[in-house]
Amino acid sequence: MEKGYLSIILHAHLPYVRHPEHERFLEEEWLYEAITETYIPLIKVFDGLIRDRIDFRITMSLTPTLLSMLTDPLLQMRYVRHLDRLIELSNKEIDRTRHDSKFQPLARMYHELFIEARDLFVNRYQQNLASAFRQFQEAGKLEIITCAATHGFLPLMEIQSEAVRAQIRAAVQTHERILGRRPAGIWLPECGYYPGVDEILKEEGIRFFILDTHGILFATPRPKYGNFAPVYCRSGVAAFGRDMESSKSVWSANEGYPGDFYYREFYRDIGFDLAYDYIRPYLTGDGSRTNTGIKYYRITGSGDGKEPYDPAAARDKVAQHAANFIFNREKQVEHVQSLMGQEPLVVSPYDAELFGHWWFEGPLWLDFLFRKLHQDQTVLKTITPVEYLEQHPRNQVVTPSLSSWGYNGYAEVWLNRSNDWIYRHLHKAAERMIESARHFQGAEGLERRTLNQMARELLLAQSSDWAFIMKTGTHGAYAVKRTKDHLDRFTRLWADLKKNCIDIPCLESLESTDNIFPDMDYQIYLS
Amino acid sequence: MKKRGKPVRSIKKVLRRIRSKISRKPLKIKEIEKRHDFSAPNLLEFYGDNRIVLLAKDPWWLFAYWEVTAGRRKEVLEMIRDQRLSPEKTVLRVYDAMDTSFSRRLSFFDIELNFIATNWYIDVGFPNHPWVVELGIRTREGFFFALVKSNTVRTPRFGVSDVLDEEWMMPDDLFWKLFGLSGGFAGQKSSLAVVEFTTPAPL
Numbered sequence: 001m002e003k004g005y006l007s008i009i010l011h012a013h014l015p016y017v018r019h020p021e022h023e024r025f026l027e028e029e030w031l032y033e034a035i036t037e038t039y040i041p042l043i044k045v046f047d048g049l050i051r052d053r054i055d056f057r058i059t060m061s062l063t064p065t066l067l068s069m070l071t072d073p074l075l076q077m078r079y080v081r082h083l084d085r086l087i088e089l090s091n092k093e094i095d096r097t098r099h100d101s102k103f104q105p106l107a108r109m110y111h112e113l114f115i116e117a118r119d120l121f122v123n124r125y126q127q128n129l130a131s132a133f134r135q136f137q138e139a140g141k142l143e144i145i146t147c148a149a150t151h152g153f154l155p156l157m158e159i160q161s162e163a164v165r166a167q168i169r170a171a172v173q174t175h176e177r178i179l180g181r182r183p184a185g186i187w188l189p190e191c192g193y194y195p196g197v198d199e200i201l202k203e204e205g206i207r208f209f210i211l212d213t214h215g216i217l218f219a220t221p222r223p224k225y226g227n228f229a230p231v232y233c234r235s236g237v238a239a240f241g242r243d244m245e246s247s248k249s250v251w252s253a254n255e256g257y258p259g260d261f262y263y264r265e266f267y268r269d270i271g272f273d274l275a276y277d278y279i280r281p282y283l284t285g286d287g288s289r290t291n292t293g294i295k296y297y298r299i300t301g302s303g304d305g306k307e308p309y310d311p312a313a314a315r316d317k318v319a320q321h322a323a324n325f326i327f328n329r330e331k332q333v334e335h336v337q338s339l340m341g342q343e344p345l346v347v348s349p350y351d352a353e354l355f356g357h358w359w360f361e362g363p364l365w366l367d368f369l370f371r372k373l374h375q376d377q378t379v380l381k382t383i384t385p386v387e388y389l390e391q392h393p394r395n396q397v398v399t400p401s402l403s404s405w406g407y408n409g410y411a412e413v414w415l416n417r418s419n420d421w422i423y424r425h426l427h428k429a430a431e432r433m434i435e436s437a438r439h440f441q442g443a444e445g446l447e448r449r450t451l452n453q454m455a456r457e458l459l460l461a462q463s464s465d466w467a468f469i470m471k472t473g474t475h476g477a478y479a480v481k482r483t484k485d486h487l488d489r490f491t492r493l494w495a496d497l498k499k500n501c502i503d504i505p506c507l508e509s510l511e512s513t514d515n516i517f518p519d520m521d522y523q524i525y526l527s
Numbered sequence: 528m529k530k531r532g533k534p535v536r537s538i539k540k541v542l543r544r545i546r547s548k549i550s551r552k553p554l555k556i557k558e559i560e561k562r563h564d565f566s567a568p569n570l571l572e573f574y575g576d577n578r579i580v581l582l583a584k585d586p587w588w589l590f591a592y593w594e595v596t597a598g599r600r601k602e603v604l605e606m607i608r609d610q611r612l613s614p615e616k617t618v619l620r621v622y623d624a625m626d627t628s629f630s631r632r633l634s635f636f637d638i639e640l641n642f643i644a645t646n647w648y649i650d651v652g653f654p655n656h657p658w659v660v661e662l663g664i665r666t667r668e669g670f671f672f673a674l675v676k677s678n679t680v681r682t683p684r685f686g687v688s689d690v691l692d693e694e695w696m697m698p699d700d701l702f703w704k705l706f707g708l709s710g711g712f713a714g715q716k717s718s719l720a721v722v723e724f725t726t727p728a729p730l
Contacts, residue, residue: 159678218687395696408585412584412588415584416584488568
């Protein structure tokens with residue numbers, strides 16, 4: 001008999017980056033890296049678990065922007081080209097390291113990984129990884145939840161509930177179109193919750209969302225079971241709080257597993273290490289050095305001296321860390337159960353891209369974790385939030401606190417001196433969008449297309465990623481440009497519509513460039 | 528001669544390297560600019576509105592941005608002069624919106640602004656509290672004339688609630704199932720009686 005539940009939640013998200021106007025584009029490679037290093041390895045893990053009849057449950061948010069990119073023919077075709085370049089590079093690496101017994105096996109390892117990735121992507125899933133995740137959902141192992149349409153940070157949109165509602169409506173539509181069913185739950189972007197947003201979620205048929213720890217702990221009234229049971233908002237929508245202890249063991253740079261000295265070093269990539277002329281054909285268009293994904297060293301220690309990566313030693317560490325995680329969770333739930341008098345739920349949410357992209361061994365850790373949970377113990381059971389609610393429908397009613405999982409737990413990452421200028425423009429554009437939706441209700445033809453494109457541009461401008469990148473500095477110019485571009489495009493379309501003088505070539509060009517949400521209906525902005 | 532020749536050759540070499548670096552550098556920069564044009568369009572600074580928007584940054588800080596048209600400013604200045612008062616400062620008046628009593632007007636503090644400010648971070652220092660801001664002109668005589676008034680914002684909670692009352696809920700469909708199993712749909716009752724009987728109550 002289990003003494004508690006574990007709910008692993010992976011938040012898979014990338015902003016919508018698609019530049020048909022450039023042959024190769026640096027920021028587009030975020031998607032290609034994530035496919036090779038995170039999504040395909042996770043698919044391989046889930047496939048293996050199902051093949052070996054391991055019963056497991058995992059929840060993933062696949063954001064509407066990510067789903068849109070995974071199903072975009074241009075990006076799919078470009079990804080294959082990207083993989084082909086990596087296959088060629090890894091082949092060259094096998095040759096270059098032929099006299100080096102430490103590095104050549106690593107070059108072969110990467111070569112095989114790229115070949116396997118290509119086979120899985122092209123032959124098995126016909127270039128559409130959304131269908132892979134859908135298949136795990138249909139097998140009952142993976143619960144796929146949604147996110148706001150473009151990952152807009154909702155607490156800073158609160159003053160315009162129509163704008164928040166549109167983010168949720170476009171998300172639900174996209175999720176259903178691509179994955180075949182409406183989502184039961186949502187990952188609020190950045191876990192950004194404000195009291196009242198749950199009412200909008202309820203209207204759109206969403207039953208639960210995930211909050212950071214203090215969102216629940218600071219709720220009113222005080223939550224009786226802390227974060228070890230979900231709560232209901234007054235709307236009846238359930239909120240699940242992040243467990244700090246299990247989060248820290250994976251997240252923390254100092255105490256977390258990914259920092260182990262035997263794990264692969266992320267920051268030593270041949271894109272930076274090898275001679276420029278040799279590596280140049282595999283860098284992006286502007287020729288600046290960047291990560292290729294081929295990394296030969298292990299973390300080794302805090303200094304600059306690095307030892308070659310040893311996959312067998314890393315694998316041993318993964319097994320130890322999976323066992324350690326389970327041991328700690330068992331002790332945790334046994335202790336909490338004795339205090340609560342019922343089975344606690346431990347919710348462990350992570351960024352999906354941590355697994356594989358940053359923490360190379362992360363997918364293997366998940367593999368070992370689920371196998372050990374299935375075979376080696378009876379204290380813990382993996383569960384999805386929706387299954388938990390079905391089994392434990394009676395929960396406390398509270399009003400959670402405004403919160404996020406960003407630095408310091410509130411809105412400062414998305415509202416500070418580096419990015420506060422955007423809100424004046426985002427709010428104005430949302431106001432114009434809402435007014436236009438009302439004024440042109442039931443529009444047809446060119447007017448309708450213009451209004452739909454205005455909605456796309458506004459949603460794209462609202463991505464929290466741009467404000468986040470402006471704050472963190474790297475790629476800051478790109479984030480500023482994306483925000484301004486979408487706002488500028490929105491304003492042009494709005495002005496054309498107002499003057500009743502629609503520039504058809506301009507509209508067509510924007511429809512083709514910013515082609516997200518093909519089923520957009522601007523009337524999502526009507527309350 | 529050899530002794531003099533060598534330095535000349537090496538100087539030439541160095542010069543050639545420098546020249547080559549100089550001549551290559553702009554080419555590389557040009558290529559980057561061509562492929563990745565990060566020049567963004569300029570957005571309007573103002574939209575011709577009279578508005579102030581208040582946002583919560585964290586439990587202690589708010590952020591306000593605003594714009595006021597020359598027309599609105601002129602209108603308020605005329606109002607001030609009509610009352611034979613003298614405008615002194617543009618200020619942000621931050622109200623404690625919790626206090627709805629008659630003495631509400633006393634529950635505020637002012638932030639004096641310079642002429643060019645169009646946004647401000649406001650240190651309210653009070654979690655879980657509602658706030659409203661007015662941008663306005665304060666007169667030498669101490670009167671305040673609002674130019675624009677903001678939305679109300681509540682700073683987020685910081686700390687555990689002192690409300691301990693528990694309330695529990697289960698989804699409606701499950702409640703109806705249990706209700707049926709409990710005999711709630713038994714034949715004796717009229718539908719009206721069932722509706723009366725099943726009026727939601729705390730569980």
